Amino acid sequence: MPNSWAGEVSVSKDEDDHRYFFWLWEPQNDVGHEDLVIWLNGGPGCSSLEGLFEENGPFTFTHGEDAELKLNPYSWTNLSYVMWVESPIGVGFTEGQPSIRGEKDLGREFHGFLDEFFSTFPELKNKRLWLTGESYAGMYIPYIAHELYQNADKHSGINLQGIAINDPSFTDTFFGEEAPAFEFLEKNYRVMGLQREDVESVRNLARQQGLETYIADHLQYPPRGPINPPDQYNPEKSIWTQIADMAQGKSDCFSIYNIKPNCEYESDPLGMPLQSQQPSDKNFINDTPGLKEAIHVDPSVRWVECTSDNVFQAARYQQDTSTPPDQSVLPMVIEKSKKTVIQHGTYDFVLIANGSALAIQNMTWSGTTGFQSPPNIPIRFEGRMHGMMGEERGLTFVLVNGAGHMIPEFKPKTAYKLQQYLLGQLDRDGISK
Incomplete structure (x- = not known):
């Protein structure tokens, strides 16, 4: 098991009572020591510890009533540093009252967290930074990336390379x-x-x-x-x-x-x-003796996977009315990034794959609207077809066969290979083998 660090970091030098929770893991193998991946779950209001324990972390749960933790052979910690961050304020173990009004505020809040994080971990400054996540993180991440590209101080250690958003809420209903x-x-x-x-x-x-x-x-x-x-x-x-x-x-x-x-x-x-069905009475994070103390959080806090509280309660209408990224910040993020990946499972009905495809075909970036050809690059794993990929002008769109809303949970092998592609550890030829 690799080393890890967990705890809370302020979102601003001036707001020590507003703090994100993070859990950072070092790479398990010889690759990826210059890459730092951040993972965000969506909601809005869901904890990224869902991703850590049930999707792409170093261990995952077996399914059923007597679920147990097992090692995950497709952990993203095989490929890089990975940090699961609870965001925005109001989620999980975060501290403080929600004060953001929309995605621009969230971008600034997350920027402040990163500045404070790199002050705490200066050895990680200037690592190649990749923002990844799923679902409503499809709103969060493009706005965070836009904020970082527009306003990050070159001395802060933030070295953003690109983003990957899975089954994302990046367009309208x-x-x-x-x-x-x-x-x-x-x-x-x-x-x-x-x-x-x-x-x-x-x-x-x-x-x-x-x-x-x-x-x-x-x-x-x-x-x-x-x-x-x-x-x-x-x-x-x-x-x-x-x-x-x-x-x-x-x-x-x-x-x-x-x-x-x-x-x-x-x-x-x-x-x-x-x-x-109704949520289970069991909750691993609350029920495991000593876990909260080990990750440096208040043991009296009752952790929930998705909060019922409104994380945008400071907004005028107490909801996120930000313009969807496909109609606002995403084109610029694609143009600034070394790589932008949008992935979608074909068995997801929360958000539908062809809806993402429509949004892309209606979006203009790098002077041209949409893809000029449909996704036609096969994704193979151990000789079997797992999906199709298209890549044009810095944007990659991936259809993952038979995957539901949480691609790393339902298709961990495919998610792992796509993460290798994002980090440059596999090229287009490698993803087709």
Whole structure:
């Protein structure tokens, strides 16, 4: 087991009562000693310790009622320094009252944390920094990267190289959920445990909303022009919600996080199952004697995986109203970065892969809109096909076959190989072998 360091660091020299929790691990192998990867979970309000214990950390849980920790052969600590950070304030073991109003505030808050972190760990200054995460971190990370590229002091030790966001919330609800929902149902209804008549029961609403053939008509390479909602689209009549309710009504084991019904995940050792059942009474972080003392946090704090408190409560409407990154900061981040990777599991229904593809085809960066060709680079592992990848003008888009919302949890081998690609340890040829 590699060495690790854990504790709390202030988000500002002037705000010692606002502190992030971090858990930093050193590389286990000879590679990656010049790279520092930061992982963020989403929510908003979910702890990155979920990623550490259930996705890409040095150990993961077995599934089932009697879950146990086991070593993870696909730990990202094999490839670099990795730091799991709880952010923003209000999540997990963080200290202080939430004070951010949106993503720009979060970017500044995270920037302050990094300045204080590198002051505490000067030996890590100027390591190649990579920001990675999933879900709502697709909002966090582009804004954090934008803040760092715009305002980081060259003497602070922040040496950002690029970002990778998995199944990200980086676009609006229309692209991410509604536009691709019916096409997703037509393609995957058998996997979801549904019948053909279930598809037909949704078709009329899709036709009324102008979305029955929306993906076929608009997901084009190269894009034909701006992609907009149909005139008849009504956001109050959600196709996505109708499909999710129907699938969950057919099977208690259906999960929007992974559409293949599976009761194996009924109980979660961190207390928040992927299915619709009630959270488990067990919570590894709260129940393990001495763990909180070992990671230098207050043992009286009751840790929860995802807080019910509003981490944007200082906002005018007490919610994050920031412009989605695909319509704001992401193009500049791509242009400034050595590498930007967007990954999406094809079995995720929380956010749908073709929704991410639509958003990319509607986004302009480096003087051109969208990809000019569809993803056509195969991703192979031990001779088997695991997905497809496209790469143009500094942006890589990856479709991971059969992966749900948490790619490192559901497809750890593929996630590991994609992380090697991000860090430059594998090239395009290597990822296809």
